[in-house]
Amino acid sequence: MATxxxxxxxxxxxxxxxxxxxxxxxxxxxIDSYRIMFTSRRVDDREILLKRxxxxxxxxxxxxxxxxxxxxxxxxxxxxxxxxxxxxDRALCLALGATPYEMLLGAxxxxxxxxxxGRQMPSHWAxxxxxxxxxxxxxxTQILQAIGCxxxxxxxxxxxxxxxxxxxxxxxxxEVQFQGDEITYVSLGDGTTSGGEFWEALNTASNRRLxxxxxxxxxxxxxxxxxxxxxxxxxxxRLVSGFPNFHFEEIDGTDPVVAYAAFRRAADHxxxxxGPAFVHAHVIRPYSHSLSDDERLYRPDAERQADAARDxxxxxxxxxxxxxxxxxxxxxxIEKEIEEQIQADADRALAAAIPQPETIYNFVYSPDLDPTSxxxxxxxxxxxxxxxxxxxGSAAPNKSPNKTxxxxxxxxxxxxxxxxxxxxxxxxDVADCSREEYLRQKLVKGKGGVFKLTAGLQSQFGSDRxxxxxxxxxxxxxxxxxxxTRGLKPVVEIQFFDYIWPAMMQLRDELxxxxxxxxxxxxxxxxxxxxxxxxxxxxxxxHSQCGESIFTHTPxxxxxxxxxxxxxxxxxxxxxRCDDPVLFLEHKRLYRxxxxxxxxxxxxxxxxxxxxxxxxxxxxxxxxxxxxxxxRALQAAQxxxxxxxxxxxxxxxxxxxxxxWDAIAASVKKTNRALxxxxxxxxxxxxxxxxxxxxDQLFHHLDAPVKRIAATDTFVAYQPILENAILPQPSDxxxxxxxxxxx
Ligand SMILES: Cc1ncc(C[n+]2csc(CCOP(=O)(O)OP(=O)(O)O)c2C)c(N)n1
Ligand SMILES: [Mg+2]
Numbered sequence: 001m002a003t004x005x006x007x008x009x010x011x012x013x014x015x016x017x018x019x020x021x022x023x024x025x026x027x028x029x030x031i032d033s034y035r036i037m038f039t040s041r042r043v044d045d046r047e048i049l050l051k052r053x054x055x056x057x058x059x060x061x062x063x064x065x066x067x068x069x070x071x072x073x074x075x076x077x078x079x080x081x082x083x084x085x086x087x088x089d090r091a092l093c094l095a096l097g098a099t100p101y102e103m104l105l106g107a108x109x110x111x112x113x114x115x116x117x118g119r120q121m122p123s124h125w126a127x128x129x130x131x132x133x134x135x136x137x138x139x140x141t142q143i144l145q146a147i148g149c150x151x152x153x154x155x156x157x158x159x160x161x162x163x164x165x166x167x168x169x170x171x172x173x174x175e176v177q178f179q180g181d182e183i184t185y186v187s188l189g190d191g192t193t194s195g196g197e198f199w200e201a202l203n204t205a206s207n208r209r210l211x212x213x214x215x216x217x218x219x220x221x222x223x224x225x226x227x228x229x230x231x232x233x234x235x236x237x238r239l240v241s242g243f244p245n246f247h248f249e250e251i252d253g254t255d256p257v258v259a260y261a262a263f264r265r266a267a268d269h270x271x272x273x274x275g276p277a278f279v280h281a282h283v284i285r286p287y288s289h290s291l292s293d294d295e296r297l298y299r300p301d302a303e304r305q306a307d308a309a310r311d312x313x314x315x316x317x318x319x320x321x322x323x324x325x326x327x328x329x330x331x332x333x334i335e336k337e338i339e340e341q342i343q344a345d346a347d348r349a350l351a352a353a354i355p356q357p358e359t360i361y362n363f364v365y366s367p368d369l370d371p372t373s374x375x376x377x378x379x380x381x382x383x384x385x386x387x388x389x390x391x392x393g394s395a396a397p398n399k400s401p402n403k404t405x406x407x408x409x410x411x412x413x414x415x416x417x418x419x420x421x422x423x424x425x426x427x428x429d430v431a432d433c434s435r436e437e438y439l440r441q442k443l444v445k446g447k448g449g450v451f452k453l454t455a456g457l458q459s460q461f462g463s464d465r466x467x468x469x470x471x472x473x474x475x476x477x478x479x480x481x482x483x484x485t486r487g488l489k490p491v492v493e494i495q496f497f498d499y500i501w502p503a504m505m506q507l508r509d510e511l512x513x514x515x516x517x518x519x520x521x522x523x524x525x526x527x528x529x530x531x532x533x534x535x536x537x538x539x540x541x542x543h544s545q546c547g548e549s550i551f552t553h554t555p556x557x558x559x560x561x562x563x564x565x566x567x568x569x570x571x572x573x574x575x576x577r578c579d580d581p582v583l584f585l586e587h588k589r590l591y592r593x594x595x596x597x598x599x600x601x602x603x604x605x606x607x608x609x610x611x612x613x614x615x616x617x618x619x620x621x622x623x624x625x626x627x628x629x630x631x632r633a634l635q636a637a638q639x640x641x642x643x644x645x646x647x648x649x650x651x652x653x654x655x656x657x658x659x660x661w662d663a664i665a666a667s668v669k670k671t672n673r674a675l676x677x678x679x680x681x682x683x684x685x686x687x688x689x690x691x692x693x694x695x696d697q698l699f700h701h702l703d704a705p706v707k708r709i710a711a712t713d714t715f716v717a718y719q720p721i722l723e724n725a726i727l728p729q730p731s732d733x734x735x736x737x738x739x740x741x742x743x
Contacts, residue, residue, distance in 0.1 A: 148482020191222020564596025
């Protein structure tokens with residue numbers, strides 16, 4: 001049996017002191033806490049000095065929040081749990097294992113800054129090795145992602161095989177790690193609780209009993225706005241107390257012992273599978289919001305002095321002295337060591353290499369898998385001909401009936417889900433029936449999407465792979481982003497393009513930039529299927545919108561817009577197997593159109609991104625289009641040929657980012673005339689960019705001005721007469737083609 005060795009120099013008093021713990025924190029852990037908290041404060045101070053010397057370019061501190069961060073890190077399991085911190089979590093990151101030198105590399109924007117390689121402001125933590133996930137500057141966007149992260153952990157625990165690597169698609173490059181009892185920590189300031197995504201996240205965490213610790217660091221200010229202006233009644237704990245399944249703590253976050261005990265209870269609740277926890281910690285903000293702010297403009301001295309009296313760093317120092325854990329000499333020794341270390345680290349960081357300008361394009365997209373490459377070009381394998389009744393294979397051509405775009409998308413999803421267990425599908429109404437006992441008892445057939453694109457998938461693959469979301473588009477995209485960061489492949493649905501806007505912050509500031517802003521440390525390849533477009537007769541303003549150029553204007557996001565069933569199947573498969581986030585736009589009018597039906601091209605059919613299709617060759621003029629304008633332009637082109645003997649080359653772009661410039665250039669060089677036709681409103685639309693490029697790069701090949709035909713600069717009206725006048729019709733396309741041919 002092992003015996004405890006006792007240092008003979010220690011007297012009984014010393015031994016008792018050594019054995020004493022403070023809510024489970026040992027004396028040594030308290031000394032470590034002080035070391036980390038003091039380091040955190042001193043890194044802030046050093047950065048402030050460097051900012052004043054104009055050697056760094058921004059500073060935001062973690063001052064006043066240090067005790068909380070250390071307590072959270074000590075109560076959680078580094079390398080097992082996941083962290084979605086915010087900018088005040090410097091001490092948390094230090095306690096998890098990040099170093100002051102790494103932080104100072106971030107401050108100077110060095111190439112080796114592990115958080116972003118000089119792309120993000122300092123204090124935007126991202127440490128892949130520590131499961132600290134990249135964060136942005138947008139307050140609150142991390143919260144729904146943290147929910148998705150926790151859901152992914154739970155999913156992998158239930159489907160461990162899904163975590164395995166696989167060759168030939170994004171899985172080859174997406175390492176998955178998970179622990180059965182892992183927790184996701186997410187933190188935010190008091191002001192950030194005002195955002196809707198915070199409430200969406202609480203709702204989902206509560207409803208799904210997710211192991212997430214929400215840590216609200218309440219320093220009573222959001223820049224200059226005090227908490228009672230942000231939060232009704234001034235106390236967030238009171239407002240959230242009704243959420244089921246939560247464990248709640250409201251604590252003095254300047255006391256590491258109190259905070260540690262609270263995080264331990266929170267973690268126990270989460271690990272036991274009871275649900276999420278909410279730690280509302282009252283802290284202070286002894287420095288201004290950031291170095292760009294002067295708090296004396298809105299906070300009187302008395303208030304600032306009252307805060308200073310609660311400063312966690314001197315408080316812990318006093319505690320250590322009072323408890324006899326350290327004497328003054330011991331404190332001084334620690335502080336001196338830290339000061340010297342930070343001085344040396346700052347000198348090293350200032351001498352570190354800075355990133356080279358030519359690296360700016362690195363990691364906008366996956367460096368590993370190029371969805372425009374030949375690897376994503378396969379031939380269709382239409383179903384084998386039916387076996388004849390005599391048992392001999394029929395040599396007759398393929399008899400399989402042509403399918404709609406809706407059918408082929410559904411079949412593609414089905415085949416991909418079978419092939420890849422990492423795929424999960426969620427969105428509004430996408431499940432067959434959330435009350436699955438109705439399905440089991442065969443009481444209902446199931447819905448599977450308002451357009452039935454996901455019909456039957458829940459029944460086939462189960463409710464943990466296909467499920468309904470709340471009506472909250474940010475919730476869908478934010479959670480999916482968190483899941484994809486962990487290695488799942490969410491293929492989510494936005495029911496109508498017109499309602500994508502609540503997700504806009506996630507779609508603009510988060511999903512597409514995760515790889516770039518973390519310098520390739522993190523990525524979130526996923527697919528967002530969106531029902532888009534008009535020509536519905538009665539779709540009106542809120543069921544007819546396009547707006548693709550808003551997304552093609554966002555670097556990092558692939559945007560696809562097929563015009564027919566075969567392309568939809570091939571492009572969707574590429575979208576799922578590739579390593580980038582994809583916005584997959586499905587035109588509602590094309591879902592069940594007779595135009596462009598095709599037999600199922602088999603479970604491996606792929607169309608590479610950025611390759612246009614020449615719908616028909618021609619010599620008189622080039623029409624560049626996509627989506628539901630393709631069949632309309634074809635109709636107009638055929639009429640022009642019939643009536644005026646003008647042959648039109650019709651280019652279907654199929655993919656809008658990347659787009660096939662080579663195909664456009666080759667065609668315009670041949671016809672010397674270009675018309676860009678699109679369904680969205682004319683001004684600032686997708687065609688504007690194409691027109692500008694043609695004018696810029698093909699000027700000498702043009703015999704006529706570059707023309708555009710599109711919807712009017714209005715929304716789409718309900719009354720069909722108005723809708724027809726607003727959206728480009730075959731007659732409008734015909735007229736525009738004719739005028740261009742005659743120019
Ligand atoms: C969505 C969004 N709106 C505005 C800002 C600008 N901004 C940055 S921090 C901040 C205040 C945040 O206050 P709080 O959540 O209390 O956190 P604290 O800084 O006090 O820790 C604001 C308004 C932002 N970053 N993101
Ligand atoms: Mg605050």
